Amino acid sequence: MELHGIHHITAITADARANLDFYVRVLGLRFVKKTVNFDDPTAYHLYFGDDTGSPGSILTFFEYPGVPAGRAGEGMIHRISWRVNSEEALGFWDDRLRAQGLRAEREQGRLRFHDPEGLGLELMVPAGSEAAQPRLAATSSGVPAEFALGGFAGVRAYAREPRGSAAALEQTLGFTTIDGGGVDWRIAGGGRSATYAYDPAPAPVPLSGAGTVHHIAWGVRDDEQRAWRRRVVEGELHATQIIDRTYFRSVYFREPSGVLFELATLGPGFAVDEPVERLGQELRLPPQHEYLRPRLERLLAPLDVPERRAA
Numbered sequence: 001m002e003l004h005g006i007h008h009i010t011a012i013t014a015d016a017r018a019n020l021d022f023y024v025r026v027l028g029l030r031f032v033k034k035t036v037n038f039d040d041p042t043a044y045h046l047y048f049g050d051d052t053g054s055p056g057s058i059l060t061f062f063e064y065p066g067v068p069a070g071r072a073g074e075g076m077i078h079r080i081s082w083r084v085n086s087e088e089a090l091g092f093w094d095d096r097l098r099a100q101g102l103r104a105e106r107e108q109g110r111l112r113f114h115d116p117e118g119l120g121l122e123l124m125v126p127a128g129s130e131a132a133q134p135r136l137a138a139t140s141s142g143v144p145a146e147f148a149l150g151g152f153a154g155v156r157a158y159a160r161e162p163r164g165s166a167a168a169l170e171q172t173l174g175f176t177t178i179d180g181g182g183v184d185w186r187i188a189g190g191g192r193s194a195t196y197a198y199d200p201a202p203a204p205v206p207l208s209g210a211g212t213v214h215h216i217a218w219g220v221r222d223d224e225q226r227a228w229r230r231r232v233v234e235g236e237l238h239a240t241q242i243i244d245r246t247y248f249r250s251v252y253f254r255e256p257s258g259v260l261f262e263l264a265t266l267g268p269g270f271a272v273d274e275p276v277e278r279l280g281q282e283l284r285l286p287p288q289h290e291y292l293r294p295r296l297e298r299l300l301a302p303l304d305v306p307e308r309r310a311a
């Protein structure tokens with residue numbers, strides 16, 4: 001069994017409208033699902049990704065309107081990295097972000113910046129065989145196709161004792177070490193790979209809030225999820241039961257450094273309750289929350305979902 005790279009990453013926003021504007025208009029992702037947090041249905045759960053909502057491209061946000069800014073610390077992911085095609089693409093994004101009043105730091109092969117709520121982001125040009133995997137890009141009126149974000153490259157997290165995670169990552173989950181020192185990891189399977197790296201945790205107490213990552217999900221084949229859950233339990237990690245998230249099924253646990261992991265199935269995907277060409281247009285609710293629709297439609301801020309150009 002292999003983990004199929006990153007399935008999705010979920011973060012927190014205080015402002016769904018501004019969040020959608022940034023990730024769709026500025027970064028050029030497609031808005032692929034407007035739904036609610038299944039565990040707290042009064043909160044939006046917004047999904048962004050490529051043209052079809054492929055696993056490996058999905059960044060999601062829970063909206064808690066007006067929630068104070070968080071602070072990434074020990075046991076939290078603090079930077080999300082996407083693949084782009086070329087140094088020329090980094091130049092395009094450097095200019096585009098500056099035009100939005102955002103500062104970006106360019107170095108060889110990468111561009112680092114923060115979203116308007118302070119979430120750490122990065123674009124990187126993969127080298128060698130890493131560059132070969134299929135791009136997971138969205139069609140956007142503002143971003144030329146050759147510069148589009150091409151799916152996740154990896155994440156960086158804060159840990160105090162990263163070596164404490166080595167056994168779980170390596171033996172239970174099948175990560176491979178890049179540096180031999182328990183700090184830089186790689187996961188590959190099903191034609192996708194991603195990196196998972198630790199940085200020394202800053203001293204201040206971590207604070208969940210706007211602009212922080214909630215969890216990361218790794219992709220698993222639908223028919224292997226039970227076996228994955230067993231393996232996680234046998235690895236003495238405390239896994240939840242398998243939970244139906246409509247678009248995938250999930251198991252959650254914390255890895256030893258404290259980062260919340262999810263194993264999410266590749267199927268059935270985001271077209272299970274609306275056609276691909278209409279993804280994100282309507283508020284979609286799981287059956288157990290459908291009775292709340294009139295209340296939620298009053299409560300949740302209306303969003304301006306951009307019309308899609310015909311591809």
Ligand code: ZN
Pocket residue numbers: 008010215216217262
């Ligand atoms: Zn998730």
